[in-house]
Amino acid sequence: MSLKLKPLGGRVVVEPIEQEEVTAGGIVLPETAKEKPQKGVVLAVGPGDRDEDGKRIPMDVAVGNKVLYAKYGGTEVKIDDKKLLILRESDLLAIVEE
Amino acid sequence: MSLKLKPLGGRVVVEPIEQEEVTAGGIVLPETAKEKPQKGVVLAVGPGDRDEDGKRIPMDVAVGNKVLYAKYGGTEVKIDDKKLLILRESDLLAIVEE
Amino acid sequence: MSLKLKPLGGRVVVEPIEQEEVTAGGIVLPETAKEKPQKGVVLAVGPGDRDEDGKRIPMDVAVGNKVLYAKYGGTEVKIDDKKLLILRESDLLAIVEE
Amino acid sequence: MSLKLKPLGGRVVVEPIEQEEVTAGGIVLPETAKEKPQKGVVLAVGPGDRDEDGKRIPMDVAVGNKVLYAKYGGTEVKIDDKKLLILRESDLLAIVEE
Amino acid sequence: MSLKLKPLGGRVVVEPIEQEEVTAGGIVLPETAKEKPQKGVVLAVGPGDRDEDGKRIPMDVAVGNKVLYAKYGGTEVKIDDKKLLILRESDLLAIVEE
Amino acid sequence: MSLKLKPLGGRVVVEPIEQEEVTAGGIVLPETAKEKPQKGVVLAVGPGDRDEDGKRIPMDVAVGNKVLYAKYGGTEVKIDDKKLLILRESDLLAIVEE
Amino acid sequence: MSLKLKPLGGRVVVEPIEQEEVTAGGIVLPETAKEKPQKGVVLAVGPGDRDEDGKRIPMDVAVGNKVLYAKYGGTEVKIDDKKLLILRESDLLAIVEE
Numbered sequence: 001m002s003l004k005l006k007p008l009g010g011r012v013v014v015e016p017i018e019q020e021e022v023t024a025g026g027i028v029l030p031e032t033a034k035e036k037p038q039k040g041v042v043l044a045v046g047p048g049d050r051d052e053d054g055k056r057i058p059m060d061v062a063v064g065n066k067v068l069y070a071k072y073g074g075t076e077v078k079i080d081d082k083k084l085l086i087l088r089e090s091d092l093l094a095i096v097e098e
Numbered sequence: 099m100s101l102k103l104k105p106l107g108g109r110v111v112v113e114p115i116e117q118e119e120v121t122a123g124g125i126v127l128p129e130t131a132k133e134k135p136q137k138g139v140v141l142a143v144g145p146g147d148r149d150e151d152g153k154r155i156p157m158d159v160a161v162g163n164k165v166l167y168a169k170y171g172g173t174e175v176k177i178d179d180k181k182l183l184i185l186r187e188s189d190l191l192a193i194v195e196e
Numbered sequence: 197m198s199l200k201l202k203p204l205g206g207r208v209v210v211e212p213i214e215q216e217e218v219t220a221g222g223i224v225l226p227e228t229a230k231e232k233p234q235k236g237v238v239l240a241v242g243p244g245d246r247d248e249d250g251k252r253i254p255m256d257v258a259v260g261n262k263v264l265y266a267k268y269g270g271t272e273v274k275i276d277d278k279k280l281l282i283l284r285e286s287d288l289l290a291i292v293e294e
Numbered sequence: 295m296s297l298k299l300k301p302l303g304g305r306v307v308v309e310p311i312e313q314e315e316v317t318a319g320g321i322v323l324p325e326t327a328k329e330k331p332q333k334g335v336v337l338a339v340g341p342g343d344r345d346e347d348g349k350r351i352p353m354d355v356a357v358g359n360k361v362l363y364a365k366y367g368g369t370e371v372k373i374d375d376k377k378l379l380i381l382r383e384s385d386l387l388a389i390v391e392e
Numbered sequence: 393m394s395l396k397l398k399p400l401g402g403r404v405v406v407e408p409i410e411q412e413e414v415t416a417g418g419i420v421l422p423e424t425a426k427e428k429p430q431k432g433v434v435l436a437v438g439p440g441d442r443d444e445d446g447k448r449i450p451m452d453v454a455v456g457n458k459v460l461y462a463k464y465g466g467t468e469v470k471i472d473d474k475k476l477l478i479l480r481e482s483d484l485l486a487i488v489e490e
Numbered sequence: 491m492s493l494k495l496k497p498l499g500g501r502v503v504v505e506p507i508e509q510e511e512v513t514a515g516g517i518v519l520p521e522t523a524k525e526k527p528q529k530g531v532v533l534a535v536g537p538g539d540r541d542e543d544g545k546r547i548p549m550d551v552a553v554g555n556k557v558l559y560a561k562y563g564g565t566e567v568k569i570d571d572k573k574l575l576i577l578r579e580s581d582l583l584a585i586v587e588e
Numbered sequence: 589m590s591l592k593l594k595p596l597g598g599r600v601v602v603e604p605i606e607q608e609e610v611t612a613g614g615i616v617l618p619e620t621a622k623e624k625p626q627k628g629v630v631l632a633v634g635p636g637d638r639d640e641d642g643k644r645i646p647m648d649v650a651v652g653n654k655v656l657y658a659k660y661g662g663t664e665v666k667i668d669d670k671k672l673l674i675l676r677e678s679d680l681l682a683i684v685e686e
Binding site for chain 6: 592593594595596597599601634635638640641642663664665674
């Protein structure tokens with residue numbers, strides 16, 4: 001089934017990854033930090049924002065990337081019972097390689 | 099009947115789509131998220147905002163597109179008993195393909 | 197009688213149109229929306245704001261256009277007992293064609 | 295007597311015009327609007343603000359123009375018992391022709 | 393005695409002029425305006441701020457100019473018992489010619 | 491073990507250095523200052539933010555640099571029980587050479 | 589002993605100068621002004637901020653300069669029992685020549 005959402009501008013669609021409490025060698029996100037990042041996988045990538053001359057700024061993430069993103073950002077939608085997020089790329093903090 | 103509203107700048111006219119509670123394979127928008135996106139169809143598209151040199155920035159959506167947009171945005175008008183919204187394109191989150 | 201106000205920069209002079217409650221095939225503005233747009237006719241158009249290089253950005257509306265504008269904007273003046281508004285063009289939402 | 299104030303940047307010196315309550319065919323400013331514009335005559339005009347490259351942006355008003363300006367703006371000074379205002383040109387709304 | 397302060401960027405050093413209450417033909421600053429301008433003489437002028445390309449923007453005031461400036465701005469220092477002000481040029485309203 | 495986080499844009503990954511209370515000839519961070527900087531070592535460096543034309547702005551820090559950074563900034567993540575920070579380079583104050 | 593801090597971007601490292609209460613011919617900073625400037629000597633100078641095209645903007649102060657700076661700015665660190673400040677150059681008001 002192909003994704004039904006095409007994000008606009010510099011936005012991406014991310015599917016949150018449920019987070020195991022402790023992993024061997026994996027990333028565990030802290031419980032007490034005031035700003036908790038979330039982990040997710042990129043499902044769709046917009047065409048990029050435009051610079052001052054109207055040209056597209058290329059996106060730095062690609063479909064399939066695992067990313068950390070700020071928890072407070074984005075807008076939640078549901079597709080076929082999956083909870084997805086539409087985020088701006090600037091709300092993504094890092095790509096996670098595993 | 100042709101649309102009587104020509105949006106200015108980077109604005110679009112959107113007709114909200116009433117949302118069925120549950121659909122098979124469709125998009126269901128969450129009830130509990132603090133920021134609920136809405137679904138609608140684009141009825142008219144403005145000429146685009148101007149960049150720093152006064153040139154038009156092309157619009158990314160077209161008449162007929164189904165879009166998700168942030169609920170808080172835009173201004174409501176009624177034409178022939180239809181409730182329409184005038185929104186900035188930057189308030190549109192994604193194009194929905196079905 | 198010619199208009200006595202020449203708006204400066206990206207401003208326009210608009211004469212509000214009194215709004216009939218219900219019209220057949222016309223635009224009826226909602227009573228309950230938190231941000232109510234108003235309808236008016238453009239009486240005068242400024243020379244346009246300047247871009248970063250000091251060049252004029254052309255105006256998108258012309259004298260005679262019927263427009264919707266955000267209610268909260270602008271400054272009210274009275275000329276010969278007519279209540280007029282001086283608005284920035286960016287406060288205009290759409291041109292209404294009838 | 296020549297004016298003793300040379301405004302800097304994009305500023306102008308304006309002498310407020312006392313406003314008759316009602317005039318035949320003249321402009322009468324409303325008493326109830328939340329933002330009341332004032333009428334005045336331009337006594338001096340600054341050299342203009344600078345654009346991003348440091349070049350002057352030409353001023354749109356000239357000495358002698360009658361103008362409407364937002365009441366809240368500017369700084370009041372007294373010269374020879376005349377109360378004058380130093381305003382930014384962007385606080386001027388329109389030129390009044392009579 | 394030469395001045396010991398070289399202002400940085402778009403700043404100037406101003407020595408406030410004590411203001412006589414009433415002068416014949418002179419400037420008298422109002423007592424009741426909410427924002428009272430002050431009069432002073434420019435003692436030193438910085439090299440100017442830089443524009444977007446890092447080039448200096450020339451200053452519009454010179455040493456010896458009498459200026460009006462917004463009262464709230466600037467930082468006060470004392471040199472040899474003289475109270476001086478370091479202000480941004482943009483806080484200067486007008487040059488006073490007498 | 492190689493780092494699993496690739497910071498995006500102008501971000502860096504920093505591992506905080508536990509701070510000894512007093513060191514001979516070392517840097518001791520104050521206890522009473524309202525804004526306390528922290529010391530850490532740079533583990534990963536993003537590709538840099540983009541300028542107005544979409545070109546990368548080179549990063550000024552490199553992997554291995556010891557840096558001072560503002561305490562309030564950044565987002566905390568845990569990798570293999572190490573607490574790391576994802577910070578914008580602009581939150582880094584200085585490189586510490588020892 | 590050479591300085592161990594290399595400030596980043598448009599930042600400088602300043603060592604505050606303890607201020608004698610009264611000096612003959614010297615600068616005495618006021619006790620009552622709401623914003624008190626401080627005097628210090630520049631110990632290290634960063635490479636400069638970058639302009640919109642990513643090029644460095646040259647710094648206007650040099651190592652050894654005595655400067656006045658706004659008291660509220662900067663971040664305090666201690667090196668070998670000396671209290672130093674990391675400040676942005678834009679928080680420096682003037683160079684003091686003695």
